[in-house]
Amino acid sequence: MICRAAFLITLTVSLLTACASQPPASVPALLDRVLPSQALLIGEQHDAAEHQALQRDVVLALATRGQLGGVVMEMVEQGRDTLGLPTDAGEDQAREALGWKSDGGWPWAVYAPVVMAAVRAGAPVVGGNLPRARTREAMGEAALDDLIRPEVLQAQREAIREGHCGLLAEGQIAPMTRIQLARDRAMAQTLVNAVERAGPGKTVVLVAGNGHVRRDLGVPLYLPVTLSHRVLMAQAGSAKDEDRSADAIWLTPATPPRDHCAELRQRMAPR
Template sequence: MTRTFVRFACLALFWAAPAWAEPPPSPQLAAGHPLAGKVWEPATGKWRSPRDVIDAAQGAGIVMLGETHDNPDHHALQAWVVRELAAAGRRPVLALEMVDTDRQGVIDGNIGDPAGLGAALDWEKRGWPDWTLYRPIVEAALAARGEVKAANLPQDLTRRIAKGEQGADVDGRFGLDQPLAPADEKALAADIREGHCNLLPEQAVAPMVRVQRARDAAMAEVLADQASRPEAGPAVLIAGSGHVRADRGVPVRLGAMVPGIPMLTIGFLEVESAKTKPAAYGESFGTRTPPFDLIWFTGRAQRDDQCAMMEKHMQKKAKP
């Protein structure tokens, strides 16, 4: 029996083991909704188990975990996925939408202190929810001898793209030199308007479409770089669900950059009282069914009226 055969025989036995390293975390948010806590596969219309989620993640080269940023159950489940990958002998490389790529040095310089990393990154000052929600995800990757990577556009480049001053090199790098299909352009513009409560001046929409495309491409670039490393992986993206949707955004850009690499998109979606059929959640994304490989339904976080807050902020900015 060759050494290679022994290795794969051992892997087969390991993957066949049904036991969890740990069960999925109990929800923190009360839901009282028939979908809460369930996992659905849109492509087949079938319910899946948490074990199916981990099996799919173990078979992927890139795993994208889409969240609502202030939902604690989403972050608890993301950390659990990373811990289960580690328990399977993987070394996840964690890519964070929340950190601009020009701040990678801050991560590297403070990676030995996960508790203090958020402060070093000015996490909450930059508008992200409490670092304690994200810290377990980072700790799970580090415990597996994995790595943590910044994945978002630097702020100065974001401003240049918004102003249309990015230049041909940036256009080529992020695919901005290639126009979107008209239907995709229209859909992305509609998402941006709705995401800003239909309060944006119309002249701001096209620049924000460019920025969104560039952000997706920047995250895809980081993931593609990490996916090329055989000693590490899978690459795991933590990002808002709009970036992770399988029909556009990061997955589509990645498909062009790393053809054939197995990808898995998981959308952690908050339940809505009026929606008890899983396919109905595609409406929020402008699609027949939600555009993810797997959907994990969770309770809904309590939050202030974001549109009222945005309207108040914009009125304040408009005052002379």
């Protein structure tokens, strides 16, 4: 009888866990799952247009609820923001305020709907990424290695190695990892400041790549325990193993296959 009861309890817990892990069916259902929270970290696959559409819809829904406190973006460097812009500002004004470069690797047309949804709502869009001018300094900042546990540091180094398809020389792994750590720390610091500026009852959205919002490796490691936050990962096709720690998963259709390693080899080939 005890064994049967234990089995039923285990089965019930498993079923509840399975239900909780099911992707929400709509943006309102998603927000009902992850709110209230001071910060909502939305991870994306950069080449999946549905993910930027999700970010826009989340920003619009939070604004409608009167809960939007701002948007922090990986795509913009620290020190740039739309704080001085009126709600009827044009795209050119927003782009100039954010220092959005046409050759910066982030197509304005892709992220403009997210930015302008926040501007129209009167919520600031703030750059969260490490300024490019500080990347070389970060590469030599060995103190960054001590900010996280050794096993986490090693996992980050493996992620950098794998993300660059094994094409980096061994001596480049540690410096390149420090850039990733510095970027995560910069976004975390910006997010904390944005939450403080937004005040109680508001939610600040962070828009970044999935790797940056991972609880085990990314921005959450640098957030104070007093700051409530939720992690949403958007994935094209199917969920990944590293998504298991997310508070919610948003699945979209698979993107056309690309050989990222072949593209990287071409970019790194000597000219």
